[in-house]
Amino acid sequence: RMNFFELQHQARRQSKRLIVLFVLAVLAIIAAIDLVIVGAMLANADEARAANLSVGEIIAQHSGALLGVSLIVGAVIALASLFKIGSLRSGGGAVAQSLGGTLISAETSNPHYRRLRNVVEEIAIASGVPVPEIYVLEQESGINAFAAGYTPADAAIAVTRGALEKLKRDELQGVIAHEFSHILNGDMRLNIRLMGLLFGILVIGIIGRKILEGMRHARDSKGTVPIFVIALAVMIIGYVGVFFGRWIKAGVSRSREFLADASAVQFTRQTDGLAGALKKVGGLPQGSKIENPEVEEVSHMLFGSGMNFFSMFATHPPLLDRIQRLDKQFKPEQFATIAKQWSQPVDVLALDDEAGVGLTSVPASGVAKGPPPLPPLPDARADIAVQPGIVANQVGAPQQDDFATADNIQNRIPPLLLAAARAQRTADRVICALLLDRDADIRAAQSAMIVAQLGPEAEAETRLMREAIDALHPMQRMPLAAIAFPALRRHPRPWLNEFVQLIDRLIHADGQQGLFEFCLARLVSIQVIEALDPARARVIGRRKLVHCEADTALLFVVLAHAGHDSAVEAQRGFQAGMQMLYGQRSVAMPDGGDWHRSLVPALSALDQLDSAGKQLLIEAMVTSISHDGRITVAESELLRVACAAIHCPLPPMLSR
Numbered sequence: 327r328m329n330f331f332e333l334q335h336q337a338r339r340q341s342k343r344l345i346v347l348f349v350l351a352v353l354a355i356i357a358a359i360d361l362v363i364v365g366a367m368l369a370n371a372d373e374a375r376a377a378n379l380s381v382g383e384i385i386a387q388h389s390g391a392l393l394g395v396s397l398i399v400g401a402v403i404a405l406a407s408l409f410k411i412g413s414l415r416s417g418g419g420a421v422a423q424s425l426g427g428t429l430i431s432a433e434t435s436n437p438h439y440r441r442l443r444n445v446v447e448e449i450a451i452a453s454g455v456p457v458p459e460i461y462v463l464e465q466e467s468g469i470n471a472f473a474a475g476y477t478p479a480d481a482a483i484a485v486t487r488g489a490l491e492k493l494k495r496d497e498l499q500g501v502i503a504h505e506f507s508h509i510l511n512g513d514m515r516l517n518i519r520l521m522g523l524l525f526g527i528l529v530i531g532i533i534g535r536k537i538l539e540g541m542r543h544a545r546d547s548k549g550t551v552p553i554f555v556i557a558l559a560v561m562i563i564g565y566v567g568v569f570f571g572r573w574i575k576a577g578v579s580r581s582r583e584f585l586a587d588a589s590a591v592q593f594t595r596q597t598d599g600l601a602g603a604l605k606k607v608g609g610l611p612q613g614s615k616i617e618n619p620e621v622e623e624v625s626h627m628l629f630g631s632g633m634n635f636f637s638m639f640a641t642h643p644p645l646l647d648r649i650q651r652l653d654k655q656f657k658p659e660q661f662a663t664i665a666k667q668w669s670q671p672v673d674v675l676a677l678d679d680e681a682g683v684g685l686t687s688v689p690a691s692g693v694a695k696g697p698p699p700l701p702p703l704p705d706a707r708a709d710i711a712v713q714p715g716i717v718a719n720q721v722g723a724p725q726q727d728d729f730a731t732a733d734n735i736q737n738r739i740p741p742l743l744l745a746a747a748r749a750q751r752t753a754d755r756v757i758c759a760l761l762l763d764r765d766a767d768i769r770a771a772q773s774a775m776i777v778a779q780l781g782p783e784a785e786a787e788t789r790l791m792r793e794a795i796d797a798l799h800p801m802q803r804m805p806l807a808a809i810a811f812p813a814l815r816r817h818p819r820p821w822l823n824e825f826v827q828l829i830d831r832l833i834h835a836d837g838q839q840g841l842f843e844f845c846l847a848r849l850v851s852i853q854v855i856e857a858l859d860p861a862r863a864r865v866i867g868r869r870k871l872v873h874c875e876a877d878t879a880l881l882f883v884v885l886a887h888a889g890h891d892s893a894v895e896a897q898r899g900f901q902a903g904m905q906m907l908y909g910q911r912s913v914a915m916p917d918g919g920d921w922h923r924s925l926v927p928a929l930s931a932l933d934q935l936d937s938a939g940k941q942l943l944i945e946a947m948v949t950s951i952s953h954d955g956r957i958t959v960a961e962s963e964l965l966r967v968a969c970a971a972i973h974c975p976l977p978p979m980l981s982r
Contacts, residue, residue, distance in 0.1 A: 348523045362559040407526030418475030418482030427461030427484045432748030438490040451805045452724040452732035454975035456853040468615040472627040473505040479856040495678045500600030507589030524571045531564025579626035579641040601652035609664030718944045721974045728977035753813035759791035761832045768836045839922045845967040867934030877928040884921045889951035903950025929971040
């Protein structure tokens with residue numbers, strides 16, 4: 327199985343191949359339209375024939391016109407593609423809304439919605455990625471879902487009403503894990519590019535069709551014949567281009583779907599959930615069908631096909647093949663049994679309760695029932711022995727243990743804090759509360775800042791939340807912030823910019839910046855501010871490690887000092903990490919006095935590394951921070967944030 331870095335590299339390679347194929351398709355369309363125009367010229371070149379001009383001479387006479395037509399056609403396709411991609415710059419939520427998706431409110435009392443939110447947040451925490459926005463396609467009775475967006479920071483997960491009503495929790499988890507694999511494997515940006523490029527080609531066919539429709543009432547039928555022929559040919563060429571574009575889209579999508587199924591199984595460490603969801607898709611009459619007329623445009627993003635295609639254009643592998651890869655004993659005749667069992671309404675929530683996996687994180691009674699008591703989280707002062715290579719392989723590849731840890735982290739967060747983090751009105755209070763200082767004088771100054779910008783009510787709520795936060799395990803603080811990020815992203819850009827400035831003032835109220843404060847500020851910048859312009863983000867860059875030695879040294883200074891108690895040990899940790907990347911020569915250790923300012927541009931530069939460079943960098947980071955043979959919870963948080971800054975998500979628990 328390929329790891330995160332190989333999958334990202336593969337996605338980039340497929341993007342390049344897609345662009346090459348698109349350029350070839352555009353050139354073929356331009357050439358075909360030019361040929362049609364040349365044919366029309368020859369058919370109406372009476373004066374040229376009288377002058378005994380050859381075909382080449384006739385074309386040469388009109389070369390300027392042909393060049394102009396070529397440029398216009400190319401510009402129309404390019405501009406239409408850019409327009410479509412630009413219309414999706416706001417992120418995955420725009421795609422979900424285009425299909426009639428309804429954003430799940432944080433205050434919802436709908437148990438199906440609450441179960442969905444619980445599953446999505448659990449998988450996000452387990453994966454180490456930002457919690458995405460969550461949408462439900464209320465008008466769709468088929469079983470389907472999709473993930474959309476440019477990066478994990480602006481991702482949205484959408485699920486049909488049929489999936490909520492027909493899937494048990496483990497099956498829903500399998501579907502959501504499948505969609506998260508698209509987020510982690512770099513498929514989302516590729517999918518949006520596919521939408522844009524195909525729309526550009528489609529516009530040519532639409533232009534030809536509109537010209538034909540406009541000629542219905544033309545009076546001079548003789549004079550309009552050449553225009554009619556050209557318009558008809560343009561329409562045909564455009565739709566032929568769409569034909570081949572959909573063929574390319576289907577080929578790209580099918581290979582990524584098999585990979586997403588395999589990743590979902592790897593995530594959940596069981597096949598029954600995903601296989602059960604696929605079996606219901608095959609057995610129920612509505613299957614994975616999406617009724618919205620825009621479905622063809624997003625068909626390659628869906629969990630199931632969403633509509634009927636000929637095999638050449640199928641965006642998904644055959645359903646039976648997908649099922650039998652997960653359950654080799656499954657036979658097509660079993661679809662009839664599934665249809666009999668599930669065609670009538672079934673209370674899947676009651677089935678979850680019977681299986682001991684019902685919604686227990688925020689029970690109305692305040693008393694959990696169902697699953698056994700959660701085991702304690704590791705001691706906040708405990709040291710963890712880690713292996714660099716194993717930690718690097720954890721990037722983008724959560725295991726079953728990570729889901730258990732995520733469930734543990736999430737279910738131990740007090741309901742007051744969870745509700746506040748999910749609500750747009752109070753999510754900012756949660757972030758502020760995480761930054762309140764223990765010193766009374768400093769906290770008073772911070773409270774004054776909050777009152778000045780957010781008002782006295784916000785300050786009072788922040789103080790109340792801080793009391794609950796003081797009781798949190800250190801491993802719960804960053805996940806709590808991550809749960810708040812989707813609500814923060816819904817604020818307008820000017821408000822967010824002012825809020826970031828407030829965070830900076832709260833951090834520096836005591837005249838310094840601690841590791842946790844730096845980590846939280848960076849996560850807000852990476853996972854909230856980046857979502858304002860997600861198209862600019864690059865998950866995998868092109869730079870090589872050899873060009874980033876100074877930036878790497880700045881990062882390793884911080885890691886070494888955070889991971890070691892003495893200056894001597896910090897020096898050794900720094901050299902161990904640097905030598906792993908740059909050989910045995912000794913590298914001068916920079917001054918880390920102003921680390922919180924110099925580290926930000928250093929991480930931005932390292933974010934532009936290629937996939938192989940990022941993998942080696944993470945192994946060296948672990949080597950540096952754990953050179954004394956141990957890594958604490960606080961140090962692991964710093965490591966996790968550094969990885970998030972270079973778009974390499976780490977699960978909550980580092981493997982030993």
